[in-house]
Amino acid sequence: MGRSPCCDKSTGLKKGPWTPEEDMKLTQYIQMHGPGNWRTLPKNAGLERCGKSCRLRWTNYLRPDIKRGRFSFEEEETIIQLHSVLGNKWSAIAARLPGRTDNEIKNFWNTHIRKRLLRMGIDPVTHAPRLDLLDLSSLLSSPQLNLSSLLRLQTLVNPDALRLAMNLLSSQNDQNQLFNSDQLQNHQAPVIQPIHFDNIINQQIPSNDLTTSSFPNQSQSMQGNMGHFPVGSTNSTGQIFQNNLKPTTSDQSLPTDIPSFCYQMKSDSLSDNSSFDQSLNYSSSTTNTNLSFDNSVLSTPLSSSPPLNSASGFINGSTEDERDSF
């Protein structure tokens, strides 16, 4: 529209990394005059930078409320959740992450989360499971594959992908004891030996689990899987927990005190952007352990389905290495 460019390249304005002196000038000027009028700001502040560069430097780095350092896992969860709802609206996501900038979130997404989702077989754009992307061999051969990591996976993986993993994991039931109550009380699960790829191939998996086309309605899928699934429930994930976590009557070697999973959610609609408040109660039939998972965010509700619960209790208690492991 005939608009003059922000930065006139012919003027030889400085580019590249900011020096501490420049940062100080910009900070002092904004502290005195406040941000705004970026076009004239550099000249008034004695900076040989274009206004846009000053604005970006201020908003992305110098602003006093910027929180620097690594993203917490809660922040990662939040980003994934919000991205599933908002897409690449980084500023909207940043608005819900105090102290984080859109640029920082975008970079973090592209360099960390996106790669992780791809490794886990999740399409980072649609948040749908993509088994053609899933690196099953590395996932399942990991010596750290265990129940708790799968539960943690649940916070990031579309449950349908997780269901597949759980199906695969169930092939270990004949040889491995999943966990015992002591470990449960300590929120730790025993390490399950690596699954050989032969087992994966031989594992009976419903054919509709093998293609992304089996998830025509993601929100429906998520709702069905993540809402309530006590043992004996007819929903698919409930079946999985029943089939895989409860010992079968024919396998008496397995523990009988496997907890049932009872999820209760109190949630506000996602359309109300103010809150992802929800809680999850995890109850054990033998320990009556109740863990609260308030303020966790999870999964990919693309519709008006309620925000989904998370096993954040496990996540929060996990180590950095464990988090990186998936």
Added chain:
DNA sequence: AAACAGTGCAACCGCTCTGAC
């Protein structure tokens, strides 16, 4: 120890959109 490749991140670029005037 040196060379190389991979990674993470700050910063930039070019463009569009929005709201004020």
Added chain:
DNA sequence: TGTCAGAGCGGTTGCACTGTT
């Protein structure tokens, strides 16, 4: 209605750091 400044976005670049060979 057109112009402009600011904001936002996707993509990219450059560089420092780290791991591998």
